[in-house]
Amino acid sequence: MGEFFTLSVLVATAASAIRLATPYLLASLGETVGQRSGVLNLGVDGVMLLSAFFSYWTVLETGNLWLAVLVGLVVGLVMGLLYGVITVFLNATQGISGIGIFIFGLGLSDLLFRQLVGTPKPVRRLPNVDIPLLSDIPHLGEALFQRNLLTYLAFLLVPVTALLLTRTTFGLNIRSVGDNPQAADSLGVSVERTRFVAILIGNSMAGLAGAALVLQLGIFQPNLTQGLGFIAVALVYFGAWRPIGVMGGALLYGFVNATVLQWKALGIIPVSGSDLANMAPAVLTILALIVVARRVHAPSALTKPFTRH
Amino acid sequence: MDTMGSDENILEMRGITKVFPGVVANDNVDLDVRYGEVHSLLGENGAGKSTLVKILFGLCQPDEGSIHLRGEPIAVESPAEAIASRIGMIHQHFMLVPTLTVAENVALGTQSTRRPFTDLDVVSRRVSEISEKHGLAVDPSVEVRRLAVGERQRVEIIKALYRDAELLVLDEPTAVLTPGEVDDLFVILRRMANDGRGLIFISHKLREVLTLSDRITVLRNGKVVGTTAPAETSREELAQMMVGRAVRLTPDKPLMDASAAQLKVEGLTIRGDRETVAVDDISFEVRSGEILGVAGVSGNGQRELAEAIAGLRAVEPGGSIRIAGVDVTGDDTRSRRDRGLGFIPEERMRDGAIAEFTVSENLVLVDHGAAEFTSRGMLDFGSIREHSQKLVDDFAVKTPGIDTPTSSLSGGNIQKVILARELSASPTVLLACQPTRGVDIGAAEYIHTRLIQQRSLGTATILISEDLDEVMGLADRIAVMYEGEIVAIVPSEEATRDRIGLLMAGVVEAPDQSSV
Numbered sequence: 001m002g003e004f005f006t007l008s009v010l011v012a013t014a015a016s017a018i019r020l021a022t023p024y025l026l027a028s029l030g031e032t033v034g035q036r037s038g039v040l041n042l043g044v045d046g047v048m049l050l051s052a053f054f055s056y057w058t059v060l061e062t063g064n065l066w067l068a069v070l071v072g073l074v075v076g077l078v079m080g081l082l083y084g085v086i087t088v089f090l091n092a093t094q095g096i097s098g099i100g101i102f103i104f105g106l107g108l109s110d111l112l113f114r115q116l117v118g119t120p121k122p123v124r125r126l127p128n129v130d131i132p133l134l135s136d137i138p139h140l141g142e143a144l145f146q147r148n149l150l151t152y153l154a155f156l157l158v159p160v161t162a163l164l165l166t167r168t169t170f171g172l173n174i175r176s177v178g179d180n181p182q183a184a185d186s187l188g189v190s191v192e193r194t195r196f197v198a199i200l201i202g203n204s205m206a207g208l209a210g211a212a213l214v215l216q217l218g219i220f221q222p223n224l225t226q227g228l229g230f231i232a233v234a235l236v237y238f239g240a241w242r243p244i245g246v247m248g249g250a251l252l253y254g255f256v257n258a259t260v261l262q263w264k265a266l267g268i269i270p271v272s273g274s275d276l277a278n279m280a281p282a283v284l285t286i287l288a289l290i291v292v293a294r295r296v297h298a299p300s301a302l303t304k305p306f307t308r309h
Numbered sequence: 310m311d312t313m314g315s316d317e318n319i320l321e322m323r324g325i326t327k328v329f330p331g332v333v334a335n336d337n338v339d340l341d342v343r344y345g346e347v348h349s350l351l352g353e354n355g356a357g358k359s360t361l362v363k364i365l366f367g368l369c370q371p372d373e374g375s376i377h378l379r380g381e382p383i384a385v386e387s388p389a390e391a392i393a394s395r396i397g398m399i400h401q402h403f404m405l406v407p408t409l410t411v412a413e414n415v416a417l418g419t420q421s422t423r424r425p426f427t428d429l430d431v432v433s434r435r436v437s438e439i440s441e442k443h444g445l446a447v448d449p450s451v452e453v454r455r456l457a458v459g460e461r462q463r464v465e466i467i468k469a470l471y472r473d474a475e476l477l478v479l480d481e482p483t484a485v486l487t488p489g490e491v492d493d494l495f496v497i498l499r500r501m502a503n504d505g506r507g508l509i510f511i512s513h514k515l516r517e518v519l520t521l522s523d524r525i526t527v528l529r530n531g532k533v534v535g536t537t538a539p540a541e542t543s544r545e546e547l548a549q550m551m552v553g554r555a556v557r558l559t560p561d562k563p564l565m566d567a568s569a570a571q572l573k574v575e576g577l578t579i580r581g582d583r584e585t586v587a588v589d590d591i592s593f594e595v596r597s598g599e600i601l602g603v604a605g606v607s608g609n610g611q612r613e614l615a616e617a618i619a620g621l622r623a624v625e626p627g628g629s630i631r632i633a634g635v636d637v638t639g640d641d642t643r644s645r646r647d648r649g650l651g652f653i654p655e656e657r658m659r660d661g662a663i664a665e666f667t668v669s670e671n672l673v674l675v676d677h678g679a680a681e682f683t684s685r686g687m688l689d690f691g692s693i694r695e696h697s698q699k700l701v702d703d704f705a706v707k708t709p710g711i712d713t714p715t716s717s718l719s720g721g722n723i724q725k726v727i728l729a730r731e732l733s734a735s736p737t738v739l740l741a742c743q744p745t746r747g748v749d750i751g752a753a754e755y756i757h758t759r760l761i762q763q764r765s766l767g768t769a770t771i772l773i774s775e776d777l778d779e780v781m782g783l784a785d786r787i788a789v790m791y792e793g794e795i796v797a798i799v800p801s802e803e804a805t806r807d808r809i810g811l812l813m814a815g816v817v818e819a820p821d822q823s824s825v
Contacts, residue, residue, distance in 0.1 A: 120364035168425045169416075176406045176417050186366075187418030187468075188389025300407075308368065 003266055007139060013255075013262045014143040018151060021254030023048070023213040025154040027232035028239065029161050030205025030247045035236055036165060037198035038178040038301035039087060042098030044080070044206045045229025049208030051075035053109040056220035057116060059123040069150065069211045076207015077200060079105070084199040088192050091305040102229070110222040114283070117220070125218040126150060129184020150212040155247070157205070162243040174198050176297035181306040191306045206232075234285050240296040256281045314751040319344050319476050319507040323372035327360050334360040335371070336531040341475065342507040347516040349499060349510045353551055353749045354720065359401075360510050361528075362478045365389045365509075366398045370810075378476070389418070397474025399465045401481045407454035411464050412436055414453055415471050432471075439470050442585035458607075459490040466497065473719045477501065480508045483517055488777060488810035497520050497571060513551075513750075515544040516778070527551055532652040532757075552751050559782045560757045563599035571649075571769035572618070572738045573732045577628035580612045587613040590628075595738065595769040600760065602784025602801075603773040605812055610772045610793040612655060618771070619652045621660075623722055633737050646675060651736030652728055655743045655773075657720075664716035668708050669697035671715050672730050681802045704729040705755065714718075721752025728756060732763060739770045741764060745779060757783060777809060792813040 003009065027044050035039050037267045041047075042109065051072040058068040061166045086092045097223055126148035165171040173194045176184040181191045213228065214220050231253065239245030242272040263269045320342040327335040333506035335357045342348045350358045355735040363369045365376065374471045376383055378394055385391045391398070416432045433449035440447055445463040453461060462482060469477055479498070482492045498521065502508050512518050518525055529533040534550045548556040571775050572595040577610040581587030588610040595731035596603045605611050616622035618630060620642040629638045646652075654660035673682055673693050682693050697711040706725045708718055715723055724744065730738065741760065745753035760783060764770060774780050774800045780787055781804055788798045796817050799809065 094363050167427060169421045169427050170425060171415055172409070172417055172427055175409060175413075179408050180404070182402075182404040183406050183414075184417060186368075186388050186398065186400060186404040188387065189418045297408075 004233040004268060009262065009266070013258045015146070016261065017251065017254040017255065017258035018144065018147060019216055019254070020257045021218065021250040022148075022151045022154045023209040023228060024232050024235060024253055025184035025199070025209075025250035026150075026157070026212055027206045027209035029154070029157050029243055030202035030209070030252055031233055032202075032234045032239070032241055032243060032246050033165070033198050033205075034171055034202030035162060035302055036178045036241055037174045037195045038181060038299055038304060038306070039096075039195050039199055039202075040094045040098060040233070040303045041101070041199070041202060041206075042095060042233060043083060043101025043105065043228070044209075044232050045225050045227060046102035047077060047079045047203055047206040048077055048105070048213065048229045049223070050079060050105040050108040051207035051223065052214040052224055053113055053210075053220055054239075055211040056123060056214045057112075059215070060117065060121065062169065063124065065124060065215060066124060067217060068209070072207045072211025073204050074207070076204045079207070080200040080203025084196040087305070088195045088199065094303045094305070106223060108123060109224075114220055120219050120221050122219050125268050126157050126212075126215045128245060130172060132149050148216065149206065150215070150243055153208075154212070158243045158247045162288055165243070169298075170194075170197075177306070181301050184304070185308060197305075231281070231285060234289060236297075237293055237298070238285070238288050240292065241299065252288075253285070256284055282300075288300055317344055318342065319379060320509075321377040322361070322365065323375050323377070325361060325364060325371050325376075327357075327364060327369065327371050333397055333531045334624060335364070335374075336559075338374070338511075338528070338531070338533055339786055340526060340533075342509055342604055343523075344507055345502050345505050346523045347502050347508045347510055347521050348524045349512060349522040350528060351512065351515075351518050351547060351551060353513065353751075354747065355530075356528040356551070357531040359480065360526055360531075362398065362480060362509060362511065365391070365478065366396060387821055392418070392472050392474075393637070395400075395473055395475040397469030397472060397476070398478040399462075399469060399480065399482050401484065403461050405453045405464060406459055408452060410450055410452050411447055411456075411467075412449040413490075414464060415449070415468050419472070435471060436467055439467050443470065444502065445497065459487070459493075462486065462494065474506070475510070476507045478511070479512045481513070482510075483512065483514065485607060487813050488806065489814045491517065496623065515547050517529055518547070519544065522779070524690065529553055548750055552749070552752075556625075556754055557749055558754075558778075560754075560761050562761055562783070565764060565785070568597045568767075570594040570596050571628075571633050572771060573631040573634075575629045575631075577614070577617065577630065578625040579610070579617045579622060579628075581610075581613050587793050588617070591793075591795045593788055593795060595771050597737075597767045597769050599785045600764055600770040600772050600783050602780035602787040603771060603790060604777060604780045604809055604813060605665050605775070605790035607775055609790045611742075611790055614653065614790070615740060615773050616723070618740050619650070619654070646734070649735075649737030650741040651731035651734060651768075653724075653731055653739070653741040655746075657727055658716075662714050662723055664714070666715055667712045668701065668706065668718070668726055669693060669711040671726050672697045672700050672711075675730060675734065678799045700729040700733055704759070719749070719752075721748040721756075724748055724756060725752065728759060732759065735766070736763075736768055739768050740773075741770060742773045742776065744772070745776065747772075753779075777806060777813075781806070781809070789813055 027048060031041060031044055054075045055068040055072040058071045059065060076086055087094050126147050128148055131145040135141040165174060173189050176189060177194045179192045179223045185191050235246055235249035239247040260280055311450050318341045322340040325335050325338040331620060349568060352358045355389045364371045367387045367390050382789055384501055412429045412433045416427060416429060421428045436449040445467055447463050462485055498508060522539055524536055524538050529551060544558060548558060575592045577588060577591050578586060579588035602730060603611055613622060617624050620640060630643060632650055635648055637645050637648055658664055676682060682689055699724055701708060702709055704725045707722050755793055772783055783799055785811060786798055786800050788795045789806050789809060797812050
């Protein structure tokens with residue numbers, strides 16, 4: 001246990017926590033935008049799998065990391081179009097539609113991987129970029145400011161999303177259609193358009209999350225996410241539908257994951273207990289949700305399709 | 310501009326017809342509204358008032374007819390277009406987002422001067438100006454969910470004024486207000502009309518319509534019955550126009566001798582949904598052959614009191630509820646019913662009947678286990694049908710048959726089904742909550758007659774209602790609830806609308822007055 005509390009190990013753990021938190025954060029922020037507009041998307045995991053696969057395949061074929069990121073984003077956007085049409089314009093039940101999207105993403109990414117790639121081959125990873133001056137801060141700089149660009153983007157998106165929701169007219173529209181769509185409609189705010197755009201934003205960010213996940217690992221395998229997208233949905237509840245809270249959840253999750261990895265590497269957790277330790281983040285989520293979810297109120301119109309009477 | 314307004318029309322709706330599957334909601338309806346006029350639309354549920362204004366506000370499209378606004382023909386395809394044409398609407402259910410602030414609610418859907426960002430400071434300043442000018446006090450920075458009902462109403466009006474509405478539609482705006490708040494609202498509305506705006510006021514409360522309007526148009530079954538003015542008509546005449554036959558608005562009540570107390574409530578304290586004290590140490594009794602009316606603005610503990618008496622909500626230790634002398638405080642609903650309690654709940658579709666069940670099934674919902682409806686442990690459909698048919702006939706329930714799903718009946722007829730079930734058990738104590746809310750005048754008249762009949766039979770009735778006319782017309786004594794307490798119990802001979810209205814607002818009278 002003592003070897004964990006050495007400075008270098010702690011810094012390494014923190015660095016890995018922030019890296020691991022990145023896909024969660026991107027997906028959760030996107031899901032926050034969607035849920036604030038009243039749309040629950042349980043398909044995040046499926047969207048992430050598809051975009052992760054396409055990002056991976058793009059790097060494999062072209063070697064171009066930034067094209068891969070773009071492809072991940074576009075795949076998310078396309079899945080958003082699909083989900084938006086199903087839930088907003090066809091008024092389908094969100095819960096079941098989302099699960100459909102998940103299963104679709106899981107199955108299709110698996111199929112395409114087997115057909116187009118076959119055996120996992122490692123690809124280039126996202127390089128770490130040192131931020132001038134800040135990265136020179138002892139220890140802290142190494143943990144926080146020697147990360148990849150998608151990680152910086154994810155954390156930059158926290159205030160951006162918060163500003164979008166609280167300070168812009170579009171954010172006001174999003175919050176109103178999530179809480180009382182009838183009221184928004186009566187004032188000439190298009191519920192359909194607002195929700196559709198919120199879904200596109202959310203899914204694009206889920207696409208970015210998929211790209212971040214695969215490009216940080218440098219490898220793809222079937223069901224790469226292992227439910228990460230579902231955790232991201234839960235983190236929105238954990239974060240009480242606020243970007244800063246969601247960031248707290250993603251970081252907590254990243255830290256628990258990183259600590260488990262580190263403890264396994266250091267032998268603090270025996271090999272026999274390894275699978276059990278992998279459950280820690282999930283158990284933590286459930287406990288946190290029990291404590292947190294009681295005190296906050298979800299957007300009133302969450303999961304409710306809107307129809308004008 | 311004088312209070313009668315000019316003769317020029319701001320709005321002319323001509324030959325509006327709207328057909329929904331199976332119903333003609335509007336049948337060749339004409340409506341004129343002048344500048345500076347309060348024009349009331351009066352009618353029963355389903356008479357077509359709401360459809361007409363929804364068409365005006367672009368929430369649905371007419372099948373036939375034309376709309377002229379300020380002399381120009383317009384086609385309103387969406388609320389956004391209506392707002393752009395300076396038509397404002399205050400909906401029956403508040404169209405506010407509770408989690409947003411007043412300023413955010415007002416700003417919603419409007420152009421910001423700092424796009425894409427909001428300009429809430431600019432909005433707040435204008436809201437304050439409007440508040441001041443029209444006497445609509447409200448703090449722009451407060452979240453709407455923290456506001457009282459009367460304040461929310463003001464926010465709705467501010468929203469319309471902020472958009473510079475010149476034609477304002479108010480769909481039953483008084484339903485949730487205290488008598489005092491209604492008076493305040495009327496002053497504001499009158500002032501808005503005097504500014505030259507046209508107001509359409511929708512209501513089914515005859516007294517309010519007579520007080521506020523310049524003209525009144527009555528609708529029945531989708532058609533205009535006539536247009537009149539308050540000076541030329543009366544409550545009785547308006548009721549007749551609405552229903553199509555003469556209606557008795559105040560039921561005759563035979564004198565009854567007060568006898569034994571059948572319901573006795575002592576030291577009752579009840580916690581509400583948020584664990585706060587909703588009912589605070591109240592005591593009262595209801596005697597055989599008496600109706601005790603409970604008046605009060607919604608949310609002052611009436612619902613919790615009703616639920617506690619019915620056995621749906623626990624009471625704090627120390628309090629007691631006795632039915633016919635027996636303490637039932639800890640008993641479940643079934644044993645209370647066995648002691649002679651009948652219950653007409655406020656939420657009739659949630660607590661009073663099962664929508665998907667047939668009329669017959671709802672009529673035996675309480676007693677289906679009784680010996681007369683079973684044989685050898687199985688339901689005896691023969692006797693259930695016989696019993697149901699008798700009740701449907703006795704209570705004049707308008708239904709195609711006893712096997713009709715209850716959900717397809719009108720509100721008034723569903724209430725009659727519940728009334729039939731509860732009264733057929735000959736209750737010793739009857740707890741009636743909002744028995745005629747949302748019910749047509751005709752059905753309300755019938756329900757009132759039945760409650761009086763039950764009183765003559767010796768039932769002790771506790772009538773909880775927000776309709777002051779109903780309470781004053783039926784009750785022998787009126788208990789007024791304010792913030793969880795009974796602030797006074799007034800014998801009906803001494804009750805006036807003003808006095809009860811003041812008590813409902815928590816203004817407790819000086820002791821020398823109450824002893825008179």
